[in-house]
Amino acid sequence: xxxxxTMLKIGLYSSYxxxxxxxxFPLLWVLSLxxxxxxxxxxxxxxxFPESLQFDNYKHVIENxxxxxxxxxxxxxxxxxxxxxxxxxxxxxxxxxxxKFKLKGTLLLGIILTQMISAVVISIPLYRLFAEWGLLxxxxxxxxxxxxxxxxxxxxxxxxxxxxxxxxxxEAATVDGCNKFQILTRILLPSSMPGIVSVTLLIAVQSxxxxxxxxxLLDIQSSYPVSVGIVNLQSTQQAIxxxxxxxxxxISILPVIVLFVLLQRFIVGALTxxxxxx
Amino acid sequence: MSFTDATxxxxxxxxxxxxxxxxxxxxxxxxxxxxxGTFVFFSITLQMLFGFLIALIIDQGEKRNLRGTVxxxxxxxxxxxxxxxxxxxxxxxxxNETDAGIINYLLSLVGIGPIPxxxxxxxxxxxxxxxxxxRGTAFSMILIYAGLKTLPADVLESAKIDxxxxxxxxxxxxxxxxxxxxxxxxxxISIDTFNxxxxxxxxxxxxxxxxxxVISLSIYNSIFNQFNLGQGAATSVVLLTINVVMTIVYILIxxxxxKDAA
Numbered sequence: 001x002x003x004x005x006t007m008l009k010i011g012l013y014s015s016y017x018x019x020x021x022x023x024x025f026p027l028l029w030v031l032s033l034x035x036x037x038x039x040x041x042x043x044x045x046x047x048x049f050p051e052s053l054q055f056d057n058y059k060h061v062i063e064n065x066x067x068x069x070x071x072x073x074x075x076x077x078x079x080x081x082x083x084x085x086x087x088x089x090x091x092x093x094x095x096x097x098x099x100k101f102k103l104k105g106t107l108l109l110g111i112i113l114t115q116m117i118s119a120v121v122i123s124i125p126l127y128r129l130f131a132e133w134g135l136l137x138x139x140x141x142x143x144x145x146x147x148x149x150x151x152x153x154x155x156x157x158x159x160x161x162x163x164x165x166x167x168x169x170x171e172a173a174t175v176d177g178c179n180k181f182q183i184l185t186r187i188l189l190p191s192s193m194p195g196i197v198s199v200t201l202l203i204a205v206q207s208x209x210x211x212x213x214x215x216x217l218l219d220i221q222s223s224y225p226v227s228v229g230i231v232n233l234q235s236t237q238q239a240i241x242x243x244x245x246x247x248x249x250x251i252s253i254l255p256v257i258v259l260f261v262l263l264q265r266f267i268v269g270a271l272t273x274x275x276x277x278x
Numbered sequence: 279m280s281f282t283d284a285t286x287x288x289x290x291x292x293x294x295x296x297x298x299x300x301x302x303x304x305x306x307x308x309x310x311x312x313x314x315g316t317f318v319f320f321s322i323t324l325q326m327l328f329g330f331l332i333a334l335i336i337d338q339g340e341k342r343n344l345r346g347t348v349x350x351x352x353x354x355x356x357x358x359x360x361x362x363x364x365x366x367x368x369x370x371x372x373x374n375e376t377d378a379g380i381i382n383y384l385l386s387l388v389g390i391g392p393i394p395x396x397x398x399x400x401x402x403x404x405x406x407x408x409x410x411x412x413r414g415t416a417f418s419m420i421l422i423y424a425g426l427k428t429l430p431a432d433v434l435e436s437a438k439i440d441x442x443x444x445x446x447x448x449x450x451x452x453x454x455x456x457x458x459x460x461x462x463x464x465x466x467i468s469i470d471t472f473n474x475x476x477x478x479x480x481x482x483x484x485x486x487x488x489x490x491x492v493i494s495l496s497i498y499n500s501i502f503n504q505f506n507l508g509q510g511a512a513t514s515v516v517l518l519t520i521n522v523v524m525t526i527v528y529i530l531i532x533x534x535x536x537k538d539a540a
Contacts, residue, residue: 012339016350019332023353023412029380030368042377109529116525118473120494121514124501209361211476212498227361231480234367242371242378249367253360260359264352271424 033246034058041242057247061233065244067251069222070229074208075255076139077225081146081207082200088147089154089199094184096155097162098170108156115152119212127216135217142217146210150203157202157270161195162188164273198270201263208256226252301512306488314493317407318471324411325467326460329418336419337426351423358416366480369409370396373481399489402482406490409481410474417470418463425459426452458531465528472520493517 028048033041034057035050061067096108126145127136135141165188173187189196211227218224224232233248301307332354339347357365372381373395382392395405429452437451475494478484484491484499491499494517501510 009342009344012335012342012344013346015335016339016344016346019335020346020350020353023357026368026372026412027356029372033371044377044383046378046380046383109532112528113525116469116521116528118494118514118517118521120473120475120497121518121521124507124511124514205359209476211361211363227363227476230367231363234480242374245367246371249364253364256359256361257356260356261352264355265348267355268351268420268423271420272427 030246030249033243034250036243038241038243054243057243058251061244061248061251065233065248066222066229067226067233067248070224070226071251071255073223073229074225074227074252077143077146077214078204078207080143081150082203084143084147085150085154085203086196086200089151089158090189090196091184092155093158093162094188096159098167098183108159111152111155115156119149119210123212123216126213130217137218137220137223139223142214145213145217146207149210149213150206154199154203157199158192158195161192161199161270161273165191194266194273195270197263198267201260201267205256205260298512301509301516309488310491310493310496313403313489313491314472316403317410317490317492318468320407321410321414321471322464322467324407325414325418326464328411328415329463330422332415332419333423333426336423351419354419355416357413360413362413362474362476363480365409365413366477369405369412370481373405396482397486399486402486402490406478406481410471410477413477414467414470418467421459421463422456425456429455461531462528465524465531469521469524469528472517472524493520 032048032050035053035055036057037051037054040047040051096104130136130138130141169187169191170183173183178186208225209227210225211231214225214228215231218228221229221232230248230252234245332350336347336351360368371378373379375382375392375394375397377383379392379395381395386392393401396402433451433455434447437447442450473494475492475498478490478492478495479498482490484495488496493513497510497513497517500506500513
């Protein structure tokens with residue numbers, strides 16, 4: 001029995017090493033490429049650790065390819081999207097979780113329905129509409145589209161989280177003289193912090209990754225977010241400049257990875273408290 | 279719009295069925311559906327399988343207080359936080375067919391290769407599927423992991439007392455209890471996979487030829503590369519139909535789940 005347990009532990013540990021390597025190696029390799037010289041890219045055998053750290057690669061993409069301004073654009077889009085979405089979604093999830101009203105089930109299904117439709121499918125009518133109304137390259141209107149895209153799942157997620165907070169708390173608060181607004185701000189919000197942090201993180205990750213929407217709605221290069229900017233970089237660079245492309249990729253994913261690694265435990269926590277019921 | 283011959287660069291258009299006619303009679307359309315089907319089928323099967331296995335080993339490790347579970351979990355989740363286009367770019371570097379390609383080098387160490395990953399139609403499709411699985415496993419993993427965490431411990435305990443071995447507990451107790459979660463997971467990732475194109479676009483652009491042109495990418499290419507709005511819209515309607523059918527399946531499962539709970 002003791003022997004069997006030890007074998008099992010060894011098996012588990014080796015599978016951890018394997019899985020971790022499988023998922024981290026591609027990222028480590030790109031990091032390594034981003035510090036190499038162009039000759040070093042073709043070394044046989046390839047070396048994981050660069051002979052010397054070529055910070056010049058980073059300097060090059062920052063100076064010649066506007067990477068920092070793409071990054072800044074992404075940050076602006078993402079933070080505005082998060083704020084606007086939260087303003088809408090907090091009361092919406094509160095109402096869906098705490099009130100009973102006609103057609104609530106239908107409304108919930110309608111919300112999830114919009115989630116299922118591909119962004120590419122929406123892109124054609126959206127482009128036509130925006131072109132007709134002269135709204136192409138309008139930063140604020142584009143953020144509104146982002147908000148529309150992330151709203152459905154945020155509403156569902158947060159409604160699910162609110163559902164896990166006992167309604168007795170609300171009742172006690174009502175007895176103590178709280179109105180509905182105070183219940184939301186003083187009872188639900190503080191006790192839902194993990195849920196709110198996770199939904200914020202999910203919105204941020206999804207808007208950071210968004211590609212089709214900025215691609216069709218923007219055509220001024222200086223206002224591109226990183227996702228569109230990096231594709232432009234890819235299509236203009238030749239094979240020899242892999243190290244520059246790698247440096248650009250590292251810069252574009254670093255912020256979202258740091259944020260995600262720091263905060264992912266909230267997502268896991270929110271999911272395991274049953275916020276998303278089967 | 280799918281009933282018109284509109285293009286992105288001309289303003290006037292007329293109503294016609296030609297978009298559909300040319301779409302359905304085009305041999306490329308059948309091939310595109312085949313590529314999409316293969317891509318979706320293998321992506322979701324492998325994502326569910328790996329997601330389940332990783333969730334299981336992490337859950338088992340946590341029950342035994344092993345170290346490294348959080349680290350492993352975070353490593354898998356990280357892939358999920360990266361934008362699709364950048365995942366495509368990263369894997370393009372890894373699959374590189376010159377001396378700079380690390381995967382071919384690693385394969386040569388065990389005597390395989392070199393494989394023309396992105397220039398041969400079959401291996402390109404496999405490469406695209408593999409990268410997509412790498413990206414998507416995290417989502418299945420985290421949902422199944424949450425499912426495992428919320429299983430009632432007393433049911434497992436009593437099965438153990440009744441003398442069920444690990445295999446029996448897995449097949450007859452854990453799996454049935456996870457089924458609703460697995461079904462939801464299946465539908466969500468199917469829809470997501472049908473809608474995926476940013477990663478494929480950055481990795482292969484649909485090539486070589488059209489061997490990796492999945493349906494969403496085909497829409498994107500007809501509109502933005504060929505400026506054929508009618509054709510793109512007609513393909514969009516096909517994708518929209520798929521989306522709607524999947525959603526109906528989802529709603530049916532959800533409805534059944536709620537009845538069970540009541």
